[in-house]
Every structure is written in structure tokens, then in C-alpha cells.
Amino acid sequence: MTQICAVCRNRVETGDKFCRVCGRQLITVPANATTPTDRTFPGEAESSPKACPQCGATNVDHAVVCAQCGRNFQTGVSGTSTTGAPTPLPATGTVIPPGATVPNYLAFAILSTILCCIPAGIPAIVYSSQVNSKLLAGDLAGAQAASRNAKLWCWISFGLGLATIGLFVLAGVLGILSSLRH
Numbered sequence: 001m002t003q004i005c006a007v008c009r010n011r012v013e014t015g016d017k018f019c020r021v022c023g024r025q026l027i028t029v030p031a032n033a034t035t036p037t038d039r040t041f042p043g044e045a046e047s048s049p050k051a052c053p054q055c056g057a058t059n060v061d062h063a064v065v066c067a068q069c070g071r072n073f074q075t076g077v078s079g080t081s082t083t084g085a086p087t088p089l090p091a092t093g094t095v096i097p098p099g100a101t102v103p104n105y106l107a108f109a110i111l112s113t114i115l116c117c118i119p120a121g122i123p124a125i126v127y128s129s130q131v132n133s134k135l136l137a138g139d140l141a142g143a144q145a146a147s148r149n150a151k152l153w154c155w156i157s158f159g160l161g162l163a164t165i166g167l168f169v170l171a172g173v174l175g176i177l178s179s180l181r182h
Contacts, residue, residue, distance in 0.1 A: 102143045104131035105150040112154045116161025124153035 049058040054071045106128040113121025127150035134143035 102131055102135060102140070102147050103151075104128045104147060105154055108154045109150055109157075112157035112161065117157040117164070120153055120157035120160050124150050124157055127153060 050073070051058055052071055052073075105124070109121060109124035109128045113125060127146045130146040131143050131150065134140075134146055
């Protein structure tokens with residue numbers, strides 16, 4: 001028996017209880033299942049088959065796309081081009097160009113929080129921790145904005161730390177000069 005994840009349709013090793021890709025509980029399908037239309041998943045057992053008008057493949061009743069040719073049942077758009085090659089799926093989110101990175105400034109945020117100014121360093125850490133999660137979600141503009149805010153708050157924390165140190169040095173020098181006068 002072959003195990004297939006009901007969510008991501010990933011084939012997994014026999015004996016696994018959960019999918020290693022998405023973490024969902026696995027189901028067991030017959031070993032002779034060769035196409036996605038041959039698989040039975042929880043909740044699909046009683047559904048009637050739906051024939052694809054383009055290729056004639058049998059799909060489950062609530063299928064949105066033909067598992068064989070990729071035809072969209074809701075819009076009627078074919079999933080293959082006139083040459084027979086599958087049409088590419090539309091990209092979700094934002095595609096980041098190769099080599100493009102968005103710095104998160106996390107190390108700078110942590111150091112400026114610890115060494116310079118804690119109240120101004122906390123927003124720097126919060127914004128810098130949002131950069132990677134926004135990139136993974138495909139929100140490039142949000143990741144860039146979070147990166148700019150993290151950098152801004154890092155520099156604010158650093159500046160306030162330097163100003164505080166400068167005030168302490170100035171107070172020490174004035175204290176020494178005032179003791180020399182008397």
C-alpha cells in the first residue's frame with residue numbers, strides 16, 4: 001500500500017503517520033492507484049465521478065480542475081496549450097528576482113537593543129523579525145517596508161545610546177572640572 005497526503009498529494013514512505021511536507025495525517029490508497037483521479041480521500045468516498053469535457057478523464061464530483069489535462073471546470077479554460085504542453089500555473093504572491101535580497105537587520109537590532117537603548121531597540125527587533133515571514137508570504141513590498149523600519153529603529157537606538165554615553169562623559173568631565181576649581 002502506498003501512502004499519499006490528502007492535502008499536498010505527496011507520496012510518502014510506508015509506515016509514516018504524517019506527511020513530511022505539510023504535517024497532515026496520511027491516508028492509505030491502493031497500490032494500483034496511478035493518477036490522482038484513482039485516489040480516494042476522506043469525504044470523497046460517496047461522490048459521483050465528473051467527466052472532463054476536454055479529455056474525458058474521470059474526476060471526483062467536487063473537482064475544480066481536471067487531474068489529467070488541467071482544464072478548469074469553473075471557467076472552462078484549458079490547462080494545456082495548443083502544442084499539448086501544460087500551461088504554466090499563475091504565480092502566487094510576488095516572485096523575487098534571483099539574487100535580490102531584503103536585509104532583516106536582526107543582528108543589528110539585537111545588538112543595538114542590548115548595548116544602546118532598550119526602548120528603541122524593541123521595535124527594531126519586531127520589524128526585523130517580520131521581514132522573513134513577509135518574504136515567505138510573497139509580500140515583497142511589506143518585507144521591504146519592514147526592513148526599512150527595522151533599519152530606522154536600529155539607528156534610532158544606536159543614536160540614543162551614543163547620546164546617553166555622550167551625556168555621561170560630559171557630566172563626568174564637568175564633575176572633574178568643577179572639583180579642580182575648588
